[in-house]
Amino acid sequence: QQQVRQSPQSLTVWEGETAILNCSYENSAFDYFPWYQQFPGEGPALLIAIRSVSDKKEDGRFTIFFNKREKKLSLHITDSQPGDSATYFCAASGDQGGSAKLIFGEGTKLTVSS
Amino acid sequence: AQTIHQWPVAEIKAVGSPLSLGCTIKGKSSPNLYWYWQATGGTLQQLFYSITVGQVESVVQLNLSASRPKDDQFILSTEKLLLSHSGFYLCAWSPQWGSYEQYFGPGTRLTVL
Numbered sequence: 050q051q052q053v054r055q056s057p058q059s060l061t062v063w064e065g066e067t068a069i070l071n072c073s074y075e076n077s078a079f080d081y082f083p084w085y086q087q088f089p090g091e092g093p094a095l096l097i098a099i100r101s102v103s104d105k106k107e108d109g110r111f112t113i114f115f116n117k118r119e120k121k122l123s124l125h126i127t128d129s130q131p132g133d134s135a136t137y138f139c140a141a142s143g144d145q146g147g148s149a150k151l152i153f154g155e156g157t158k159l160t161v162s163s
Numbered sequence: 164a165q166t167i168h169q170w171p172v173a174e175i176k177a178v179g180s181p182l183s184l185g186c187t188i189k190g191k192s193s194p195n196l197y198w199y200w201q202a203t204g205g206t207l208q209q210l211f212y213s214i215t216v217g218q219v220e221s222v223v224q225l226n227l228s229a230s231r232p233k234d235d236q237f238i239l240s241t242e243k244l245l246l247s248h249s250g251f252y253l254c255a256w257s258p259q260w261g262s263y264e265q266y267f268g269p270g271t272r273l274t275v276l
Binding site: 085090095140142151153154156 | 205206207208209212222253255263264265266267268269270272
């Protein structure tokens, strides 16, 4: 049972375009949704995160849009740069008594062409 | 600033041989610690977590074990490696209470032959 789903599996955009990465989840108890960026051979890096009480979170060129009713969220990367080429993981977590168990999606591989 | 170190960087081991991977966190007292496994090109699967020294909870059974001998150290081990153990092992930490953010280390690449 895949609790967190991501689409598309891979995405190619031109430099300067906006990349849109999608994520959906099943468990209504999830209330924290981080996005991680991972380059080949490296550990994932926390990029941006949102709590379920918000419907939007911005950090520079990265914005999360969150729809609690539909259990969907998306990561928008504006003015995409070749250096943004990486795999992006959406994850979800709920109150686990402090253990902060994260459930990860399958990832979206983003390629930004110049 | 907190730093997380994993060792070794990479390992090539034979099926049936033992394994020990390590993780150290500096600059943060009493963190929650986690082990994850990632297949090549795949998602991240949480294996273990620990909220205090000497206490480890298993999330998924993969013929692996974990221990937390010190506040800043987390060890992943097995006595007999399987081919399916190949992959990328990641250690992560989070503040003990009040925050869900998890921060990952650089990882250890394991190849079992």
